Amino acid sequence: MISEKIKKGRLLVAEPSVICDLSFNRSVILIADYNEDGSVGFIINKPLKYTINDLIPDINADFIIYNGGPVEQDNLYFIHNIPEIITNSIEISNGIYWGGDFELTKNLINSGKIKKDDIRFFLGYTGWDPNQLEEEMETNSWFVVENFYKNKIIGKEATDFWKEKLQEIGGEYLIWANAPENPVWN
Numbered sequence: 033m034i035s036e037k038i039k040k041g042r043l044l045v046a047e048p049s050v051i052c053d054l055s056f057n058r059s060v061i062l063i064a065d066y067n068e069d070g071s072v073g074f075i076i077n078k079p080l081k082y083t084i085n086d087l088i089p090d091i092n093a094d095f096i097i098y099n100g101g102p103v104e105q106d107n108l109y110f111i112h113n114i115p116e117i118i119t120n121s122i123e124i125s126n127g128i129y130w131g132g133d134f135e136l137t138k139n140l141i142n143s144g145k146i147k148k149d150d151i152r153f154f155l156g157y158t159g160w161d162p163n164q165l166e167e168e169m170e171t172n173s174w175f176v177v178e179n180f181y182k183n184k185i186i187g188k189e190a191t192d193f194w195k196e197k198l199q200e201i202g203g204e205y206l207i208w209a210n211a212p213e214n215p216v217w218n
Contacts, residue, residue: 035175038165040066041125043177044073045197048208055102056173058194061158062111062185063176064124071160074100074111076152076185077193084141084153093141098190100154110137112151113183127183149187177201 036042044061061073078099084091087108100109111130115121117140121132140146160168168174177197181188198209 035169036178038063038066038071038169038176039125040064041128041179043179043197044165044174045177045194046174047172048198048205048211049172055099055158060193060197061101062124062128062179064111064130064157066165068162070162071158071165073158074098074109074152074154075158076188077190079190080155082155087155088138091138091141095141095148095151095153098152098154100156101158103157103159105156107156109154109157110151111154111186112137112146113186114146114150117145126179128186149184152186175201 040063042063044063046056046059059075060077062076063073065072079096080099082097083094111128112118113127115129118132118137121129123129179185195209198205
């Protein structure tokens with residue numbers, strides 16, 4: 033597998049061999065930060081059974097919450113594509129932004145100015161110490177692909193996203209794209 037270089041805004045795709053790790057099995061992760069201090073990302077294809085209203089009752093919306101990763105799962109994070117109205121956010125790349133003024137964000141959601149395709153919420157995040165992600169890449173746990181969706185990835189349907197990425201790559205990955213999540217089910 034030829035993999036892209038690790039870089040903010042790219043997608044980290046779990047290799048089919050990652051089957052014993054419930055957090056990362058069939059995960060697609062948006063790399064939110066990558067530098068000499070380590071890496072941070074958000075799993076973008078694992079919706080939870082919660083909405084933002086379930087966690088924060090004063091937000092009147094049913095935006096789905098996603099499992100962002102195994103680190104700090106008691107914290108809520110968000111990415112969005114509307115920096116012109118959510119202040120104090122940090123650009124990841126391709127028009128995707130991380131965080132911002134949360135009180136303002138709550139008010140904008142409640143007033144209908146933020147839609148589902150503008151924002152995605154996560155419980156937790158994925159994180160790697162310096163060189164840890166590179167070591168995992170060397171053991172064929174991940175491959176990196178370009179994010180061709182750019183900031184539209186925020187509204188992308190998550191259910192079959194991992195399968196779609198494997199089908200795009202093709203070759204030996206096609207058989208895995210159609211395999212059951214648990215090999216025992218085969």
